[in-house]
């Protein structure tokens with residue numbers, strides 16, 4: 001399956017709004033990234049109705065990522081990069097995947113993730129050998145091996161599931177933030 005980027009999804013949604021609705025105006029959110037809650041595409045109809053297309057994948061990723069980084073925040077308010085130990089604020093850390101995000105079956109598996117620094121995650125291919133070792137220390141060899149098999153299975157992501165994941169992890173992130181006494185950034 002082709003891994004559609006956020007930008008590409010917004011582009012498709014924008015075109016859909018222009019072509020398939022009676023919208024007088026279509027607005028495209030140009031600020032790309034997952035750090036915004038502004039709807040990505042809105043169409044305004046000529047008699048006041050509006051069409052909102054949420055980019056489901058990005059919303060599910062957005063809330064899942066927030067939850068993981070709050071989960072990995074230690075008592076002093078900082079995360080440690082899972083592979084190099086660098087000290088980071090949760091909002092500075094990446095929610096990194098050991099088995100990469102293109103594996104849909106394990107994209108939202110909590111055990112597959114850890115807070116990581118940008119250098120390890122983006123410039124050193126996730127340092128996956130060390131990443132794996134750290135996960136094995138935490139969860140055990142058997143569970144990690146099972147997860148690796150799971151990742152290889154064909155998996156069809158559904159819009160329904162992405163909606164569910166977004167709602168679930170929004171709730172989990174907000175609750176955990178309250179419990180840990182931090183405000184969401």
Ligand SMILES: [Zn+2]
Pocket residue numbers: 081082083084085086116117118119120121
């Ligand atoms: Zn690192």
